[in-house]
Amino acid sequence: MMKDDRVRHILCISGGKDSAALAIYMRDRLPDMEYVFCDTEKELPETYDYLARLEGIFGKPIIALKDGRGFDHWLDIFRGYLPSSQMRWCTRHLKLEPFERYVGDSPVVSYVGIRADEDREGYISTKPNIKPVFPFKEAGLCYADIVRILEESGVGLPQYRTWRSRSGCYFCFFQQKIEWVGLL
Numbered sequence: 001m002m003k004d005d006r007v008r009h010i011l012c013i014s015g016g017k018d019s020a021a022l023a024i025y026m027r028d029r030l031p032d033m034e035y036v037f038c039d040t041e042k043e044l045p046e047t048y049d050y051l052a053r054l055e056g057i058f059g060k061p062i063i064a065l066k067d068g069r070g071f072d073h074w075l076d077i078f079r080g081y082l083p084s085s086q087m088r089w090c091t092r093h094l095k096l097e098p099f100e101r102y103v104g105d106s107p108v109v110s111y112v113g114i115r116a117d118e119d120r121e122g123y124i125s126t127k128p129n130i131k132p133v134f135p136f137k138e139a140g141l142c143y144a145d146i147v148r149i150l151e152e153s154g155v156g157l158p159q160y161r162t163w164r165s166r167s168g169c170y171f172c173f174f175q176q177k178i179e180w181v182g183l184l
Contacts, residue, residue, distance in 0.1 A: 005106070005107065006106070006107075007106075007107045007108070007109060008034060008103070008106055008107070008108045008109070009030050009032060009033045009034065009108075009109050009111065010033070010034045010035075010036060010102075010103065010108055010109070010110055010111070011023050011026060011033055011034070011035055011036070011110075011111040011113075012036050012037070012038060012095075012099060012110070012111075012112075013035055013036070013037050013051065013054065013062055014037070014038075014113075015037065015043060015044075015047035015048075015050055015051055015158065016113075016158065017146055017147070017150060017157055017158060018113035018114070018115060018136070018146055019113040020050065020054055020113075020150065020155065020158070021113065021136075021145075021146040021149040021150050022111060022112075022113035022135060022136060023035055023054060023058070023113075024054075024057065024149055024150070024153045024155065025135065025136075025141075025149055026111060026135065027057070027058060033111070034063065035054075035058060035060070035061075035062040035063065036062065036063045036064075036065050036099065036102060037051055037062050037063070037064050037065065038065045038066075038094065038095035038096075038098050038099055039064045039065065039066050040067075040070075040071050040090060040094045040095070041066065041070050041071060042071045046158060046159040047158065049159065050155075050158045050159065053155055054155060057153060057154070057155055063102075065098040065099060065101075065102050066098060067093055067094050067097065067098050068098075070094075071090065071094060074089060074090070074093050074094070096125075100125065100127060100130070103127070103129070103130060105129055106129065107129050107131075108129060108130045108131065109131050109132075109133055110125070110130050110131065110132045110133070111132075111133055111135060112132050112133065112134050113136060114134050114136060114137055115136045115137070115141060115142055115143060115145075115146060116136055116137050116139070116140045116141055116142050117142040117143055122134070
């Protein structure tokens, strides 16, 4: 089998505001962009609704990448130990590994929705064929710009933002205590 040397452009959409805004921002700049969503199968219903709205704006599907075994399998493997900030097995097994399998060995530019006003690195693959780029950081776009992009596109902020600060599995350890109450 021959290796495909064409550079693929891939944007992982988390179901959150930043990656959604980046997808909208890049839509006309790179029409051949591949949109993917690493599905843990433990997402909020509002997340799936938001992704469907984004597909309508793009006019093409967001490819759902799944681990194949699911969260419950890994919870069993880790003997009931839920993911935590010290042991983020959910991210590794349910998001990073499916993404890297999907990419394979072809050269890829991976578009990451980290804003200029955030002080974090984000996902940087150890695979040499994946090159991360950070368009919002490069353009100096901050939170207000992201909200503007979403509002101007007509998609707006995700519905869960009325009671929750971020995307992620419904039981994500990054939630604030009041957000656990919102789950009720």
